Amino acid sequence: MKNIISKLFSIMLVSLALYSCSMDDTNTVLNPTATTELSASESELVLLKENEGSDALSLNWTKPDYGYNATPEYIVYFDIAGNYFKNAVKREVGDNLEYSLLTEQLNTILQTLEVEPETKTTLDVKVEGIIGTFEIAAVSNTNAIDVTGYANILDLSSDWGLVGSATVNGWDGPDMPFYKTSDQDIFAAYVTLMDGEIKIRQDNSWDVNYGDTGADGTLEPGGDNIIVTAGTYKVTFNYGTLTYSIEPYTWGLVGSATTNGWDGPDMPLSYDPTSDQWRAIVRLTEGEMKFRRNNDWSFNYGDTGADGSLDDGGDNILVEAGNYLVTLNLNDLNYSLEPIEKLWGLVGDATPNGWDGPDTVMNLNYAEEGVWYLNNVTLTNGAMKFRANNDWGINYGDDGADGTLEDGGANIAITAGNYNIVLNLSDTSNPKYSITKN
Structure with missing residues (x-):
């Protein structure tokens, strides 16, 4: 009798388990008609630079009926109207049912889509709900928003440049650029020169060029080559008076938080013509620092x-250990140290330091958010990858050799040569790169 009862009890347990599984299967069937309704706080926007830091646009969408208690991830897509999201900018927002953008964030999306500043453009916006890795579980309506962006960078470019054996590209050019200054007809170039000669010319052409016959600081059309010694300089060209000057000129970081301590040489800053400021991506240790000119204490800022x-x-500036974007603004006499989570670099047997590193550090493109670059880098036959912070925890390769990067993807084959390399992380869900041989 006990055996019969025991068997009946076992059968009941199995039946209950099967019923529960059946219920689970029923409850996890995706509703194929799941949708979500997207709404926007604005239908027309004019973005202004002075409003950076303020909310510009809020997006909200309804919770879809997935047919069971799903936990989706949502992606918001932005594209120019009529492009059908073929080149959309994507923003992953987790399981939230809303997404807000600051003025500068929405303006960055316009720039990524290559929309001209001060031009009214209609953006199409939609939301997709993703379950698992790939399955699109719900798609919203498309919301059209008229947006006018602003220029986020300065255009200080000019048609004047330096050419010669002392310059990086020699007598054939392209020339090292002069930039506009606040004074009309006065241009400045911040350059590192070799021992050799230079001249000033217009439009990378010999049709209009100036030299200095007599070496007296006065320029003559087609005049003699200007002799220079190796160094880093500020070259000032006054087109109004046809005069020029060449002075040693660098800005850098010095202190216990820097690589070389208080004795230097200083960690160099580079001139950024898109903002008329001096900048650098650096790794600092806990300590103190100051800014100084020409590796000399005669002119320093604290x-x-x-x-x-x-x-x-x-006073010395206290610094915590970390990676930073350092900005020195000599126009307004202020500065900033912006923490940078990831410093991107090249690693591999095609790079100068091989697979063990340290990596060849890339430069941040200050005009395009999420874009890193490295110009005139010499690589050897071999392979390379992109990685962050000299660590294999985050690295990108290219599985299909198609210019699209995959996390932990295949090594990128390289043939020996000199290259310009761009790493584009502006769309974090679709990282890309380009390698152009010089």
């Missing part, structure tokens, strides 16, 4: 009061 303003000879 920050008395720790308020972000520069003071001539001011």
Whole structure:
């Protein structure tokens, strides 16, 4: 009797388990008609640079009926109207049912889509709900928004440049550029030169060129070559008076937080013509730092009061260890240290330091968010990958050799040569790169 009861009890348990599984299967069948309704806080926007830091646009969407208690991930897509999201900018927003953009974030999307500043453009916006890795479980309506963006970068370019054996590209060019200054007809070039000769010319052409016959600082059309010694300089060209000057000129970071301590040489900053500021991506240790010119204490800036303003000879600036985008603004006499989570570089047997590193560090493109580059890098026969912070925890390769990167993907084959390399992470869900041989 006990055996019969025991068997009946076992059969009941099995039946209950099968019923539960059946219920689970029923409850996890995706509703194929699941949709979501997208709404936007604005239908027309004019973005202004002075409103950076303020909310510009809020998007909200309804919770779809997936047919069971799903936990989706949502992606918001932006594209120019009529492009059917073929080149959409994507923003992953997790399981939230809303997404807000600051003025500068929406303006960056316009720039990524190559929309001209000050031009009214209709953006199409939609939301997709994703379950698992690939399955699109719900798609919203498309919402059209008229947006006018602004120029986020300065255009200080000019048609004047330096050419010659002392320049990086020699007598054939392209020339090292002069930039506009706040004074009309006065241009400045920030250059590193070799021992050799230079001239000033227009439009990378010999039709209009100036030299200095007599080496007296006065320019003559077609004049003599200007002799220079190796160094880093600010070259000032006054087109109005046809005069010029060449002076040693660098800005850098010095201090216990920097690579070479208080004795230097300083960690160099580079001139950024898109903002008329001096910038660098650096790794600092815990300690102190200051800004100084020409690796010399005769002209240095600190920050008395720790308020972000520069003071001539001011107090040392306290720094925590980390990666930073350092910006020195000599126009307004202020500075910033913006933490950078990832420093991207090249690693591999095609790179100078091989697979063990340290990696060949890339430069941040200040005009395009999420874009890193490296120009005139010499690589050997072999392979390379992109990785962050000299660590294999985050690295990209290219499984299909198609210019699209995959996390942990295949090594990228390289033949020996000199290259310009771009790493484009502006769309984090679709990272890309280009390698152009010079």
